[in-house]
Amino acid sequence: MIKIYGKNCTYEAIFSGHKLECVYTTLEQTKKDSNFISLLQDKKIKYQVVDKKKMDSLFGNSHQNYGAYAVDYPYYDLDTVLKQKSDKREIFLVLDGIEDPHNFGAILRSADAFGVKGVIIPKNRSVSITEVVAHVSTGAIEYVPIIMVNNLNQAIIKLKENGYWIVGTDASGDVKAKDIAKDLNLAVIIGSEGFGMSKLVKKQCDYMLQIPMVGHVNSLNASVSCGIVLALINE
Numbered sequence: 385m386i387k388i389y390g391k392n393c394t395y396e397a398i399f400s401g402h403k404l405e406c407v408y409t410t411l412e413q414t415k416k417d418s419n420f421i422s423l424l425q426d427k428k429i430k431y432q433v434v435d436k437k438k439m440d441s442l443f444g445n446s447h448q449n450y451g452a453y454a455v456d457y458p459y460y461d462l463d464t465v466l467k468q469k470s471d472k473r474e475i476f477l478v479l480d481g482i483e484d485p486h487n488f489g490a491i492l493r494s495a496d497a498f499g500v501k502g503v504i505i506p507k508n509r510s511v512s513i514t515e516v517v518a519h520v521s522t523g524a525i526e527y528v529p530i531i532m533v534n535n536l537n538q539a540i541i542k543l544k545e546n547g548y549w550i551v552g553t554d555a556s557g558d559v560k561a562k563d564i565a566k567d568l569n570l571a572v573i574i575g576s577e578g579f580g581m582s583k584l585v586k587k588q589c590d591y592m593l594q595i596p597m598v599g600h601v602n603s604l605n606a607s608v609s610c611g612i613v614l615a616l617i618n619e
Contacts (some may be wrong), residue, residue: 427443478585549591
């Protein structure tokens, strides 16, 4: 069981069909959002109207008077997701050692915005799905398959075998996004917050992408880098 909280997160969980054990809101919020209870009733979702003190005790201070107890988010199988073919260009995100749940949540928002096929994370030395991740994603977690693998390098090899080109992101990148053919299926690597991509992962890259910058600070937050890279690739 996982807690979902915040207006967007709760609404997207409802719209996506996520199994919710119980939804919580306050009387004050039902007066502002008169359609919310009707939606829950239409969907036959159990709910409780509680006071703000109770909401705070259940969901902390960032709930915006919306919250729910939900079935845990599943981790998807890489082979299963690979079999789901599209007639459009396909892009995977591979997160190499991302440990900050806020970064992970923000990355999921970008992944949803740019139609990423799936986000791959390693089982060890990596952030996993948490309540903070779900909240920061503002509902994007409902739509982006998250794939946990035992070995990141083996997953990358499998992606290559299935026709994906591996795109690394590094300050020393020498390839511009416009130079990567638009019809290639890609797996984009986002390195860890402190150390970037591991050496083994870096060796597997077909392209090392350059993010053009003109400022004085040449490093970007991992989630910011991810959003920029996805935007450049999709131009």
